[in-house]
Amino acid sequence: MTTAGLPPVLPDVTAEIVEALTPRLAKRLDAAVAKLAARPHTVDPASGVHRIAVDEESNVELRPTDGIVTTPDAIHCDCLLSPACVHRAAAATLAPVAVDAVQDMSAEPEPEQESEPRPESGPGAEQNSTEATTGPPAHPEPSPSEQPSTPAHDTTEHTVAAHALWTAAARLLDAGVDGAGAVAQAGLLRAAHIAKVAGLHRPAAAAIRVVNGVRAARGADPAHRTAELADALTELLGIAHALGTSGTDPAATAALRGTARRSYAQAGSLRLYGLFTEPVLTATGHAGCVTWTADADGTLYQVPDIAPGGANRARGVADRAVRLGDTALTHRELSAAGLVVSGATVAEDGRLGAGKAVQAVRAKGADWTEPPLDALWSVPLADQAARARRSPDGLLFLDATLGGVLRERDGESLVAHCQGVTVRLAVAHDDPGLAHRENLTLLASAPGTRVRLIARLVPSTPARVMPLAVRLPSGARHDLGLDRLTRADLPVPTASGGEASPGPLPGTPPPPVHPLRRRVEQSLVAGRRALTLARPDEAPALRRAGLPTAAVLLEALLRAAADRGRDPFGRLAPADLDAFARTWLACARYTQEVTEALGTEAWKA
Known part of the structure; x- marks a missing residue:
């Protein structure tokens, strides 16, 4: 459970405040969190101080520095028991977990400088997450050749940090989400801080994703998926176990440690064509959008604008100018136009840097049915799925015929038929501020319609994707998280098809496992x-x-x-x-x- 709008709090700050509680107050912490979540929350525009009214006489204040709460003293309560009161711990638990010192995630510096921390997501992202998020997975598998951005640490320190992560995660698993209250979460946040200090950036980020997933589950967040939380905990336990048994060989732990900062490489000049804009809303209090582009060879590039914020920022930033050179294109405009970039810098996951040396000007775009973009839809589905499983973006390009609604264990999903494969279309993000669910519902009312889709792969069986953008028979392209479709956008139903969607189709049996x-x-x-x-x-x-x-x-x-x-x-x-x-x-x-x-x-x- 988190309160939208509160500034992110560093993991060690939350852990320190919660661990300082007496046993009696620790037992009351979860009730205090629920009570404080229902209290009025205001922000002083002059000082940036966030204030939550505990009661008619007392307030708890969060005083962020550069948008983030970095010390326990920055959370203050004026009740008689402060600073040993339960209100400070409840406020820290309500606030999003800060991944790192928060910077504007679209303002990547030059490659030789340190760049921003990887934002938490997933399809998610993410997911999503990881993570109840949208956007591409924020923590792709690092290659063994990657070197950590911090100095080498003693193997003993790694072992101690890995043991702390394992122990905290095992205790959380023993209690389950239902029993993992604020104290158990603080234990995992403390372990994440220990891991980060030891240079174990990847497992530290995985631990934070688990905490965010637990909070989303306990807060009945509609975007929460138990399967995604299970995958996050699997990653955390797997890395912690491997680090604890990998011995002293530095090469054996390089991929497990991960890196703290994204590095950028020179890419020279690029001719890019806009594909679509995807809103991003993460569990760590970040929001914005990512505009996806492709070059003539089909290589995908991202132009992001992600910073602390909520659903309003995820919707509104699409109409702001992209931060790339001196171009005045907005993200919506870029999704249908083109771009010529000189002095480009590109991260390993395709994210474009926005350093001072980068120049960009508007160019002609291309429709999805025109070269070079149409080649993205000509790749066989099996090959696309194999690439999507290996790639951090996970995107698929589908020519689909919309079918009926299928009744399954977890609810109903829209069926589409793509090159002989029956594909389930799932909602990319359930936040009511985004348009994903209502757009998918409207598409379900037009069976038989042929569309072009850009979607993100959901690793499951049977085949399942989350549609992100669509090209309708009229030729109009829509970003499904931002644009709200109407019936006028869809083709007129034929006499044989009828106006309404058919009833739910019979469900499919679950997979044998x-x-x-x-x-x-x-x-x-x-x-x-x-x-x-x-x-x-x-x-x-x-x-x-x-x-x-x-x-x-x-x-x-x-x-x-x-x-x-x-x-x-x-x-x-x-x-x-x-x-x-x-x-x-x-x-x-x-x-x-x-x-x-x-x-x-x-x-x-």
Whole structure:
């Protein structure tokens, strides 16, 4: 649970304030957070101080520096118990988690200078996340050749930090989302801070994504997805385990450590064609948009404008000029126009730098049906899906015929038929300030319509994507997160098609690995103890489906959840949280691999 508009708070600040509470106040913290979330919140425009009214006589203030709360003293309460009151801890818990010293994420410096921290997202992003986010995944897999941007650290320091991350994550997994209150979250934030100080930037960011996911789940955020939180926790536990067992070989831990800053390389001159603009709204309090472009070879480039803010900024920044050279193009205009860039600098993920030496002028754009952009839609779907799984952008270019609405376990989704593949279209972001859901609902009312889509791959089976932009039969292009479609934009229904969408189609059976994945997610939501009530017939069902490894893993997970030894006096000993976390990690990794393999097959016509 977070309150929109509050300034981000550094992880160690939240952890320090929460850890300073007495046991009695710590038990009251979650109730205090819920109470404070409902109280009036104001901002002093002159000083930038955020003020939440605790009651008629007391206020808690957050005093950010450059938009971020960097010290415990910057959170002040004027109640009689301050600074040992619960209100300061509640305010810190309500505020978004700051990933780093917040800078304008569109203002990348020159390549030789330090650039901005990677924003939290996912499709997300992200996702999303990671993460209840939109935008491309913010933390792509670093290559083993990447070197950390900080000096080398002692391996012992890495081991200590990895152990802190593992322990905090295992405790959170034991309690589950339902039991992971502010104190458990603060423990993971403390571990994230320890990891960052030790130079473990990738696992520190993963820990923050987990905290954001837990907060979104506990706050009933409509954009929360349990599967995405499970993937974030899987990444965190996997990295922490690998770092704790990788020995002293620096090369073995280079990819696991990650990098703190994005680096930019010289790219010379670029001729770019606008594709679409995607609104970005992250769980870390950042918002804005990313305009996607492509060159004549089909290489994708991003022009971002992301900074602290909410849904209003995500919608409004699309009408601001792009920060690239002296061009006066807005993001909306660039999405349909072209751009010539000289002295370009490009990050590994395709993000364009905006240093002083970069120059850009407007040029003619191209329709999606014209060269060179039309070549993006000519790549076979299986090849596109394989590229999207490896790429941080995850984009697919689809020629689709809209079908009916399909009833599934998690609700209803729109079906589209693409080159012999039946694809589910899912909502990219559920925030009501963005137009994704209502646009998808309107498209569902026009079955039989042929459209061109740009969508982001959802790693799942059957084939599933999140549509981001559409070209209708009229030739009009729309950004589905920003533009609100009307019935007048869609073709007139034919007599055979009828005016209304057909009723929901029969649902499809879940994938064979679903029983294991369900227990993985169930334990994450309700905690380890929830697995003690699992049905005993699921493992035999997995064996009958030809998945003996899944059956063995499920049996091991249930045993680890129920395993409680006894001390010499016959009393129940504490549960082995390390063993349960290791088994849970093995199950989660297995389901990811099986899902990816099945997803690969799903994109073959």
